[in-house]
Amino acid sequence: MxxxxxxxxxxxxxxxxxxxxxxxxxxxxxxxxxxxxxxxxxxxxxxxxxxxxxxxxxxxxxxxxxxxxxxxxxxxxxxxxxxxxxxxxxxxxxxxxxxxxxxxxxxxxxxxxxxxxxxxxxxxxxxxxxxxxxxxxxxxxxxxxxxxxxxxxxxxxxxxxxxxxxxxxxxxxxxxxxxxxxxxxxxxxxxxxxxxxxxxLGQDEQHRRGLDEPVPPAFERATTVRVETDVRLRVTEPVWVDVLSGPGPEELDGVAGSEGDGSGDSVYLTEGVHSVRSDSELRFPQGSAVPTVADAEPDNRSWxxxxxxxxxxxxxxxxxxxxxxxxxxxxxxxxxxxxxxxxxxxxxxxxxxxxxxxxxxxxxxxxxxxxxxxxxxxxxxxxxxxxxxxxxxxxxxxxxxxxxxxxxxxxxxxxxxxxxxxxxxxxxxxxxxxxxxxxxxxxxxxxxxxxxxxxxxxxxxxxxxxxxxxxxxxxxxxxxxxxxxxxxxxxxxxxxxxxxxxxxxxxxxxxxxxxxxxxxxxxxxxxxxxxxxxxxxxxxxxxxxxxxxxxxxxxxxVPPATGRVMLRMHTPDRLGFLRDRSVDQGEVAERSSVGGRGGRGRHRLVRRRRRS
Missing domain, CATH: 1.20.1730.10 (Sodium/glucose cotransporter)
Structure with a gap:
């Protein structure tokens, strides 16, 4: 937190x-x-x-x-x-x-x-x-x-x-x-x-490499990712990934895994689309290509x-x-x-x-x-x-x-x-x-x-x-x-x-x-x-x-009052045709909702302003 x-x-x-x-x-x-x-x-x-x-x-x-x-x-x-x-x-x-x-x-x-x-x-x-x-x-x-x-x-x-x-x-x-x-x-x-x-702008040139290359984005350092929901990943460049928790490596599209560096089962994801179940925790090595969800742009040029x-x-x-x-x-x-x-x-x-x-x-x-x-x-x-x-x-x-x-x-x-x-x-x-x-x-x-x-x-x-x-x-x-x-x-x-x-x-x-x-x-x-x-x-x-x-x-x-309504909507304000509908009913309602002497005073003030 x-x-x-x-x-x-x-x-x-x-x-x-x-x-x-x-x-x-x-x-x-x-x-x-x-x-x-x-x-x-x-x-x-x-x-x-x-x-x-x-x-x-x-x-x-x-x-x-x-x-x-x-x-x-x-x-x-x-x-x-x-x-x-x-x-x-x-x-x-x-x-x-x-x-x-x-x-x-x-x-x-x-x-x-x-x-x-x-x-x-x-x-x-x-x-x-x-x-x-x-x-x-x-x-x-x-x-x-x-x-x-x-x-x-x-x-x-x-x-x-x-x-x-x-x-x-x-x-x-x-x-x-x-x-x-x-x-x-x-x-x-x-x-x-x-x-x-x-x-x-202050980073070195490697961090500011162009986005117009036909390559996927890459992890700049070893990164652990937790998948909260089931996803389908598109892999454009094969990558090794350590499965730290969640489903076993055999459940990643049936890809058999092998022991990695002791941090989990290591799985080789080939080019294509792979399924990952929810609650999986995956670790990608530094510099590896980033797999993307299936509906995302997979490489920088297409992006x-x-x-x-x-x-x-x-x-x-x-x-x-x-x-x-x-x-x-x-x-x-x-x-x-x-x-x-x-x-x-x-x-x-x-x-x-x-x-x-x-x-x-x-x-x-x-x-x-x-x-x-x-x-x-x-x-x-x-x-x-x-x-x-x-x-x-x-x-x-x-x-x-x-x-x-x-x-x-x-x-x-x-x-x-x-x-x-x-x-x-x-x-x-x-x-x-x-x-x-x-x-x-x-x-x-x-x-x-x-x-x-x-x-x-x-x-x-x-x-x-x-x-x-x-x-x-x-x-x-x-x-x-x-x-x-x-x-x-x-x-x-x-x-x-x-x-x-x-x-x-x-x-x-x-x-x-x-x-x-x-x-x-x-x-x-x-x-x-x-x-x-x-x-x-x-x-x-x-x-x-x-x-x-x-x-x-x-x-x-066509409603008979159409001409009057259209005239009101399209006439410039200075000619005085503007009239707020239902204000009278709203003011009547205010008497019962506000109550008290202060409320009645405010109500009379509103009416006086309208008449003026």
Missing amino acids: NPWALGGVVLVAAATFVLAMWGARGARTTSDFLLARRMVGVERNAAAIAGEYLSAASFLGVAGMLLKDGVEALWYPIGYTVGYLALLLFVAAPLRRSGAYTLPDFAQVRLDSTRVRAVSTVLVVLIGWLYLVPQLQAAGVTLSTVTGITYSSGILAVAIVVLLGVLSGGMRAVTLVQAFQYGVKLFAISVPVFVLFFVF LLPQSGDSYELFETYSLMLSTFLGTMGLPHVLMRFYTNPTGRGARRTSLVVLGMLGVFYLFPTVLGVLSRFYVPQLLVTGNTDAAVLLLPTEMLQGWPGELLGAITAAGAFAAFLSASSGLVMSVSNVLFTDLLPGKLGNFRLIALGSCILPVALALISIGRDISQSVGLAFAMAASTFFPLLVLGIWWRKLTAAGAMAGLIVGGGLVLLAVLTGAFLGDGYGWWSAVLLQPAAFTVPAAFAVTVLISKLTERN
């Missing part, structure tokens, strides 16, 4: 708790809890959006995917960032002017349909949980790696801190915490990059060049681009933050600032991913490449400097779990509160607690795939459901409730079918695996086509 890392995690948790309590001081009304009174400034809202958006998939997953898959993994940070450009151009300002509280509320405002609202509610919860489960899983793995606590304890620790922030002050508290955590993550990823890069493998990888790339470019527009926990801006112009400016913040951040995990190819190649044996950011500092720097940098990265990873999880719990709770149990803030707290229990249970009983890939499924779901609803709802007058309903069901259903089928079949099926792993290339066009077709067939059922 690294005591520095434990101290960093505790420090971030304590700062988060203090900020949440401080931000909750003025949270009294329903509007405070749900939307922070819609009075969040551009810079703070942008920092909060970047804070919750830069999840474990960004802080840990990007470097891990780059270590394993090479330059093809760069499409993840590019897509995560460019999605905000599309959001800026097509969605941010009109969505804010619609006056909605949530995505289901927007569906009802635009289409005047409680059925579409109900389906949207189910999808918001589903996307939120698809995104939240890998965050909690990554928290368990990370905290167990850097602090020595158990996997389940790490998950429960993050869940408790998140719930404390959400239950204490809702959106007001969460906004302040997420803005702070963006700064923590930027500091925690940038400082190690600068230090480790200068260390890398450095895009599309060096099979033809279906091109489909995966285009599908990934589609899901990340368009999925951002449909992520409920991201769109929810734009409802807190006072105007549509403010929402558009917030998107622009977020673009800059994300662009700066994503420079750093890319550098760490490249350095990991040199200094932590053992992660290619276990497949646990998401741990690269956490282990790299202590591998490159010995003693307390490495442990200090490791503590900084651990604190940043913990902040990533907290900020993303807070936004997801908040978005799911908002939707369930406004649709199921509106009125009392006690109901909101009860729903927030319930919306966190199931994801925690799912994270406790399973360890998922790579973080970025798991989060990618949530992007694919968002791109296949809410992206068509938002774009057509904002820019196409002829959208009908029947068309929107059909598009949501077809898009969401196809993604779920791909996820379940992929979990049953697994990897190794060529085109089938590619389509199931990255389904957006066919689910997004299918959802769009079905939505337009059914709307054309039911064009007589």
Whole structure:
């Protein structure tokens, strides 16, 4: 256990708790809890959006995917960032002017349909949980790696801190915490990059050999690797390995072993694919080639060049681009933050600032991913490449400097779990509160607690795939459901409730079918695996086509208030058409939820401001 890392995690948790309590001081009304009174400034809202958006998939997953898959993994940070450009151009300002509280509320405002609202509610919860489960899983793995606590304890620790922030002050508290955590993550990823890069430049030429050679990475010193799960290793250069514990050498693809140097049974792994069982401990000699998990790039040249493998990888790339470019527009926990801006112009400016913040951040995990190819190649044996950011500092720097940098990265990873999880719990709770149990803030707290229990249970009983890939499924779901609803709802007058309903069901259903089928079949099926792993290339066009077709067939059922709603969404703010829907009902609810003379005074003040 690294005591520095434990101290960093505790420090971030304590700062988060203090900020949440401080931000909750003025949270009294329903509007405070749900939307922070819609009075969040551009810079703070942008920092909060970047804070919750830069999840474990960004802080840990990007470097891990780059270590394993090479330059093809760069499409993840590019897509995560460019999605905000599309959001800026097509969605941010009109969505804010619609006056909605949530995505289901927007569906009802635009289409005047409680059925579409109900389906949207189910999808918001589903996307939120698809995104939240890998965050909690990554928290368990990370905290167990850097602090020595158990996997389940790490998950429960993050869940408790998140719930404390959400239950204490809702959106007001969460906004302040997420803005702070963006700064923590930027500091925690940038400082190690600068230090480790200068260390890398100071190494001799052997340590800085080019990555464009057609050879596998090599162990710079004798390395012991513990395999936690069953893996299939691809060996491109034969290597001797000592089996220190776990299955005997005869269980490594039937390869007979011989006595080695007394440290265990020595096995000669020939070129090809070999199976290694879980709980195995293997020791590789200095200078030996690194076997890689079967789905990783085996040599440096293929790692450095895009599309060096099979033809279906091109489909995966285009599908990934589609899901990340368009999925951002449909992520409920991201769109929810734009409802807190006072105007549509403010929402558009917030998107622009977020673009800059994300662009700066994503420079750093890319550098760490490249350095990991040199200094932590053992992660290619276990497949646990998401741990690269956490282990790299202590591998490159010995003693307390490495442990200090490791503590900084651990604190940043913990902040990533907290900020993303807070936004997801908040978005799911908002939707369930406004649709199921509106009125009392006690109901909101009860729903927030319930919306966190199931994801925690799912994270406790399973360890998922790579973080970025798991989060990618949530992007694919968002791109296949809410992206068509938002774009057509904002820019196409002829959208009908029947068309929107059909598009949501077809898009969401196809993604779920791909996820379940992929979990049953697994990897190794060529085109089938590619389509199931990255389904957006066919689910997004299918959802769009079905939505337009059914709307054309039911064009007589265009809501009569469509013209008024479209005028409100596309009229500049200065003309005064902006009107927040359901504020009146929310203010009525505040009387019973706040109670007391102080609450009534605040309520009358809110009404007076609106009349003025």
